[in-house]
Amino acid sequence: MKNKSLVSITDLSKEQYFRILDLAEEFAKKPKQNLIQDYVVATLFFEPSTRTRLSFETAVCQLGGKYIGFTDPNVSSVRKGESLKDTIQTVANYSDLIIMRHPVDGAARYASEVSKVPIINAGDGANQHPTQTLLDLYTIRETQKTLSGLKIGFVGDLKYGRTVHSLLMALSQFDSTFYFISPDELKMPSRYKHQLDEKKLSYTETTDLESTIPKLDILYMTRIQKERFSDPIEFEKVKNSYILINSMLAGSKPNLRVMHPLPRVNEISEDVDSNPKAYYFEQALNGVFVRQAILCLILGVK
Amino acid sequence: MEIKTLHVSAIENGTVIDHIPSKVVFRVARILLLEDYPEHILIGTGLESKKLPSKGIIKIKDKYLDKEEVNKIALIAPEATHIVIENYQIKEKASVTIPDIITGITKCVNPNCITNMENVLTKFDVISKIPLKMRCRYCEKIMDKQDLNFY
Numbered sequence: 001m002k003n004k005s006l007v008s009i010t011d012l013s014k015e016q017y018f019r020i021l022d023l024a025e026e027f028a029k030k031p032k033q034n035l036i037q038d039y040v041v042a043t044l045f046f047e048p049s050t051r052t053r054l055s056f057e058t059a060v061c062q063l064g065g066k067y068i069g070f071t072d073p074n075v076s077s078v079r080k081g082e083s084l085k086d087t088i089q090t091v092a093n094y095s096d097l098i099i100m101r102h103p104v105d106g107a108a109r110y111a112s113e114v115s116k117v118p119i120i121n122a123g124d125g126a127n128q129h130p131t132q133t134l135l136d137l138y139t140i141r142e143t144q145k146t147l148s149g150l151k152i153g154f155v156g157d158l159k160y161g162r163t164v165h166s167l168l169m170a171l172s173q174f175d176s177t178f179y180f181i182s183p184d185e186l187k188m189p190s191r192y193k194h195q196l197d198e199k200k201l202s203y204t205e206t207t208d209l210e211s212t213i214p215k216l217d218i219l220y221m222t223r224i225q226k227e228r229f230s231d232p233i234e235f236e237k238v239k240n241s242y243i244l245i246n247s248m249l250a251g252s253k254p255n256l257r258v259m260h261p262l263p264r265v266n267e268i269s270e271d272v273d274s275n276p277k278a279y280y281f282e283q284a285l286n287g288v289f290v291r292q293a294i295l296c297l298i299l300g301v302k
Numbered sequence: 303m304e305i306k307t308l309h310v311s312a313i314e315n316g317t318v319i320d321h322i323p324s325k326v327v328f329r330v331a332r333i334l335l336l337e338d339y340p341e342h343i344l345i346g347t348g349l350e351s352k353k354l355p356s357k358g359i360i361k362i363k364d365k366y367l368d369k370e371e372v373n374k375i376a377l378i379a380p381e382a383t384h385i386v387i388e389n390y391q392i393k394e395k396a397s398v399t400i401p402d403i404i405t406g407i408t409k410c411v412n413p414n415c416i417t418n419m420e421n422v423l424t425k426f427d428v429i430s431k432i433p434l435k436m437r438c439r440y441c442e443k444i445m446d447k448q449d450l451n452f453y
Contacts, residue, residue, distance in 0.1 A: 127442055
């Protein structure tokens, strides 16, 4: 991975997933390690983000590196109409690696073509967010001690959810069984189901969250956005069926963990937070370790 | 063969692209970057054909194109043939095939793709030739035949 950009989860082999996850495990045990003190990392956020940006910046700090960048394109030359190419080429002169989030699909791949330093994609529009997928894989392995043979339930917006699609494709390499729990309007697109069919992986589609929970090892929650519904009445009808409350976890397996990419709005009731099966804040912390691992592998210090 | 030469004169040496659907003849010429070619180019369109309802033909004097270059036109002229002429004789004749990578030629169907926002040449990986399915190298959206939108 040394000096290679990380743009899409499909850029990585299964072996590389494990390499990243194993190294992240080392950082979870000992997060502060002065491995990149000679490096300058740029964080270019052309679109707002809290968790992703802060966890990347924390990762850089824990490794002893320095970072430069912007969190709002309105304060950079982008506002003056500078092209992405010019911004990237300039910043590539100042830094050893660029982390970028951009609202346009494919912006990260393009940046990786015009940049002389590697690019880490921290989200390009509706397309890819590979470090999120890797931290999800890490969290699943951490809590279940394996990535194979698990029963994984995805809940909420399965039609548009980038996080869900990306994680599904990564997990489809590990012999998992899937449960797609969503309203009819937001069902998993058929192109993803075809890919599961080709790999002979089994999946179940249902609208019933509560009765599916007892079967699961991982419950992956996502937010349902009102604007995704063509009919607002339809939204009102279904919105409460996909809200997780603590009592719904009563009959769940002891190893079940609830995950969520965050931010949450109301799809997980706050009474779930104190349940030891709630794991979304630990998941967000894992983002730091996984990003430390990715930074070290790309900069070639590990 | 004789009727054809009556419509569009023969060339001594060069390239002939035959069996182009009439309505895309000029687009094929553009894709093959023939607009600035200084030598003779003979173009016929609206000609009769056994293979097509109406065909066009392009004859380029003293120019030889490599296969990859000609294969670019397979997206719009899948039945075209690429003929190499030497001394008024056919030296080589081959059908075009859809290449594995398509650069330029067609726009990406996704309006939020970087190729539609900045000055970036499109690039697609062909994942299936029949039926045509190609994935944008940038936004990773998969396009099929109906989505083709030529520059």
